[in-house]
Amino acid sequence: MSENSAFFSVRDIHAYYGESYIVQGVSFDVEEGEIVALLGRNGAGKTSTLRALARVDDPQLTKGEIYLNGEAVHEMKSYQAAQAGIQLVPEDRRIIGGLTVEENLILSQVSEPKGxxxxKIYDHFPRLGERRNQEATTMSGGEQQMLAVARALARDVKILFLDEPYEGLAPVIVEEIERILMEVRKLGITTIIVEQNAVAALQLADKALILDMGKIAFRGTAKEVLDDQELRHEYLAI
Structure with a gap:
């Protein structure tokens, strides 16, 4: 058990892709139900940090501790982390070709625990309900992003990691994804978002973390980043 009382606690994690030292001593805390924007320039280590937190095979976590509600996530395999309530929606979405929307959702619930x-998913994602019998990979990018988020919610998710959820999406679809994430927050689900559209992520988030060269360069409120033009210019080029 962690001595820290935070819902999600990350302590001095280090991770490598092969010989490349990508995540260099990242630490932060997140409270239950918060939305956190994890930001930085290209190559800052955002996706690598997110993947290390989700305990996927790459990058390799070599040092540090991760606790979810007191459980030692850093000791888990990826499937164990998923069972504990960590769900990663990767940038490429990983929608399964040849299956319908509903079959993708059903497949996500093959193993326990279910969400x-x-x-209920169709109530919150009516567009998916309309396309339940459509082959999932023939949908638009925005609809596939909805399905990727919905598939995570079909599991018993406690913390949701989103990697570039707005990439390539029309503004109207971004607004719909944001609406869904606000509903997710009302349910007490914690969310960490990696997003190049920093302003959109900050407008949604409670807290912000800025990475630079694999290290935390800033931690604070999202409003602080939105209000600090010099900070945004230095680390986000906006």
Whole structure:
């Protein structure tokens, strides 16, 4: 058990891709139900940090501790982290070709623990309900992003990691994804977002973390970043 009382606690994690030292001593805390924007320039280590937190095979976590509600995530394999309530929606979405929307959702619930029932998902994602029998990979990018988020919610998710959820999406679809994430927050689900559209992520988030060369360069409120033009220019080029 962690001595820290935070819902999600990250302590001095280090991770490598092969010989490349990518994540260099990252530490932060997140409270239950918060939305955190994890920001930085290209190559800052955002995706690598997110993947290390989700305990996927790459990058390799070599040092540090990660606790979710007191459970030692750093000691888990990726499937164990998923069972503990960590769900990663990767940038490429990983929608399964040849299966319908509903079959993708059903497949995500093959193993326990389950989250939202399929019909509840359709209540929150009516567009997916309309396309339940459509082959999932034939949908638009925005609809596939909705499905990727919905698939995570079909599991018993406690903390949701989103990697570039707005990439390539029309503004109207971004607004719909944001609406869904606000509903997710009301349910007490914690969310960490990696996003190149920093302003959109900050407008949604409670807290902000800025990475630079694999290290935390700033931690504070999202409003602090939005209000600090010099900080945004230095680390985000906006």
């Amino acid at each position: 939202w029932e399929i019909e």
